[in-house]
Amino acid sequence: MSLSANRYLEDIFLSNGKEKQLSWLRQQINSILSAKSKQKLYITYSLCANHFNADVTFDLVHEQQSFTVNTTLLEAARLYLLQTVLIQEPNFVKAVQQLIQVADKTELEAFLKHLYLLPNAIDYKFAGVEALRTNIATVFNAISQQNPYPGAYFNDAEWNQMYLKAAFMQQDLTKILDVDKRANKDLTRIILDYAHERWAAGRTIDPLFWRPVSKFIDGDVLHDLARLFSSANIKERKAATLVCQSATNESAKKLLKENNEFQEDAISGKLTWQNI
Amino acid sequence: MEEEKLMIIDPHVHMTSRTTDDYEAMAAAGVVAVIEPSFWLGQPRTQVGSFQDYFSSLVGWEPFRASQFGIKHYCTIGLNSKEANNIPLAEEVMDLLPLYLHKDNVVGIGEIGYDDQTPAEDRFFREQLELAKTFNMMVQVHTPHRDKKAGTLKSMEVCLEHGLDPGMVVIDHNNEETVKSVLDKGFIAAFTIYPKTKMGNQRMVEVVRKFGSTNIIVDSSADWGVSDPLAVPKTANLMLQNGIPREDVVKTCYQNALDFFGRSGKMKPEHWLTPEAIDQRKLFNNNSVLRGQEPKVENNKIL
Numbered sequence: 001m002s003l004s005a006n007r008y009l010e011d012i013f014l015s016n017g018k019e020k021q022l023s024w025l026r027q028q029i030n031s032i033l034s035a036k037s038k039q040k041l042y043i044t045y046s047l048c049a050n051h052f053n054a055d056v057t058f059d060l061v062h063e064q065q066s067f068t069v070n071t072t073l074l075e076a077a078r079l080y081l082l083q084t085v086l087i088q089e090p091n092f093v094k095a096v097q098q099l100i101q102v103a104d105k106t107e108l109e110a111f112l113k114h115l116y117l118l119p120n121a122i123d124y125k126f127a128g129v130e131a132l133r134t135n136i137a138t139v140f141n142a143i144s145q146q147n148p149y150p151g152a153y154f155n156d157a158e159w160n161q162m163y164l165k166a167a168f169m170q171q172d173l174t175k176i177l178d179v180d181k182r183a184n185k186d187l188t189r190i191i192l193d194y195a196h197e198r199w200a201a202g203r204t205i206d207p208l209f210w211r212p213v214s215k216f217i218d219g220d221v222l223h224d225l226a227r228l229f230s231s232a233n234i235k236e237r238k239a240a241t242l243v244c245q246s247a248t249n250e251s252a253k254k255l256l257k258e259n260n261e262f263q264e265d266a267i268s269g270k271l272t273w274q275n276i
Numbered sequence: 277m278e279e280e281k282l283m284i285i286d287p288h289v290h291m292t293s294r295t296t297d298d299y300e301a302m303a304a305a306g307v308v309a310v311i312e313p314s315f316w317l318g319q320p321r322t323q324v325g326s327f328q329d330y331f332s333s334l335v336g337w338e339p340f341r342a343s344q345f346g347i348k349h350y351c352t353i354g355l356n357s358k359e360a361n362n363i364p365l366a367e368e369v370m371d372l373l374p375l376y377l378h379k380d381n382v383v384g385i386g387e388i389g390y391d392d393q394t395p396a397e398d399r400f401f402r403e404q405l406e407l408a409k410t411f412n413m414m415v416q417v418h419t420p421h422r423d424k425k426a427g428t429l430k431s432m433e434v435c436l437e438h439g440l441d442p443g444m445v446v447i448d449h450n451n452e453e454t455v456k457s458v459l460d461k462g463f464i465a466a467f468t469i470y471p472k473t474k475m476g477n478q479r480m481v482e483v484v485r486k487f488g489s490t491n492i493i494v495d496s497s498a499d500w501g502v503s504d505p506l507a508v509p510k511t512a513n514l515m516l517q518n519g520i521p522r523e524d525v526v527k528t529c530y531q532n533a534l535d536f537f538g539r540s541g542k543m544k545p546e547h548w549l550t551p552e553a554i555d556q557r558k559l560f561n562n563n564s565v566l567r568g569q570e571p572k573v574e575n576n577k578i579l
């Protein structure tokens with residue numbers, strides 16, 4: 001997190017005609033920092049709702065990370081407040097953690113979406129992991145979709161829990177970032193177990209779910225890939241193609257040669273996990 | 277022809293301490309909305325976390341529970357006078373309060389004021405009045421049960437000293453002795469109807485007969501003690517039986533509370549006039565109010 005991201009938000013406030021509100025916010029920040037007052041921070045956080053609209057949205061683009069997140073002016077103002085205060089006074093971390101504890105659903109979604117942009121973002125990992133336990137889809141999606149936080153800070157067990165739950169809740173798996181980067185052997189086993197369970201119950205699984213198995217192919221995986229190649233569902237055949245295409249395993253390459261229906265599309269980049 | 281059933285708002289009731297039977301009975305008696313002020317739970321709290329979880333429940337679980345019985349739940353957030361006397365704890369609670377004031381169902385700061393009229397109570401009452409000014413919020417003032425008249429006068433003086441608009445402050449737990457000065461000073465006067473003791477509802481009929489219905493509000497203050505969550509609808513009916521004009525009954529048992537707390541912008545009649553259908557299959561953090569019963573599902577959708 002850098003001050004330049006901070007200036008980026010300032011530009012957004014200015015281009016939305018919020019000069020007065022921005023100078024109010026700056027004054028508040030100065031008084032929070034000089035008094036080192038948690039209460040002042042909380043008052044300002046709350047009062048932001050009176051100064052910035054919750055119904056004006058824009059796409060916040062993060063410089064290095066090439067991810068965008070749909071944000072309201074109110075959320076951006078609160079993000080700006082927390083970023084600025086935490087950069088200048090890291091001791092506010094406990095106050096911010098408590099703020100997240102008492103967040104309602106809408107606020108929590110905003111925190112989770114922007115977690116990556118907070119200074120020392122790792123300090124908020126508890127909130128990020130805790131959000132995996134919710135059954136509220138919008139909260140779960142706030143941490144799991146279009147969000148670089150899990151890829152950067154979750155351990156394998158946490159990442160796998162998120163990936164499996166996203167599939168289980170039938171959410172859009174293309175929106176999870178860093179799927180290839182965070183693929184791991186244990187996740188491959190989880191994917192196989194889950195697939196077998198579903199098949200045994202006569203149910204289908206999202207073809208996108210197979211993506212992380214590429215680098216961990218063994219006999220069991222090959223067996224399931226062969227099944228996918230012979231599926232009547234075109235998406236499953238495409239998924240098997242993409243898995244084998246990015247695999248280094250020789251047997252997987254051989255399997256792809258035998259089932260080359262979409263191989264060229266995969267090589268040319270016409271077929272991807274995003275457009276399956 | 278029977279007149280349309282009255283809609284009732286109980287603007288002071290501690291539903292956290294009440295049962296689902298109460299919610300059912302209140303809804304059946306015409307209660308459409310309640311306001312739950314933060315207060316003392318009988319057992320003094322020793323940790324700020326206990327306050328945090330209590331406030332979170334007032335903006336989270338309790339509105340959900342009320343909605344399962346077709347009642348709209350709002351609350352006021354504040355540090356009560358009794359626990360203001362634990363100064364180190366009170367200071368921590370004061371830090372926490374602002375975090376709740378912007379939440380969806382928080383319509384004011386309350387209930388705050390004096391209990392024994394100690395210096396600590398005075399300090400935190402004043403600090404919370406300043407907070408109300410910062411947030412331009414309504415204030416719900418609890419007046420002491422002992423030395424009531426002096427305590428009520430002092431509460432109002434302090435509000436005025438801090439520059440609050442008396443029209444933004446409701447003074448609660450009035451009686452025949454205090455009501456005149458409250459109304460004369462421009463504050464809103466609320467009356468708590470207690471079963472058996474203190475202010476009974478026959479007395480309330482006489483108060484409305486004498487003082488009219490402008491700026492007067494009836495509430496139950498029902499809590500974990502002997503109290504009656506049906507006090508407002510019962511009083512409304514008694515007023516009608518005693519010949520109080522229907523218009524005055526509507527004002528004191530519904531409209532005045534709505535006009536006052538509606539100034540927060542968060543309490544709106546459409547919340548109960550065009551409600552979501554009750555669906556007891558809904559869950560809050562995976563929890564239900566049901567214990568294996570058949571869920572009540574009201575289908576108000578026109579197909």
Ligand SMILES: [Zn+2]
Pocket residue numbers: 288290313315387497
């Ligand atoms: Zn009370």
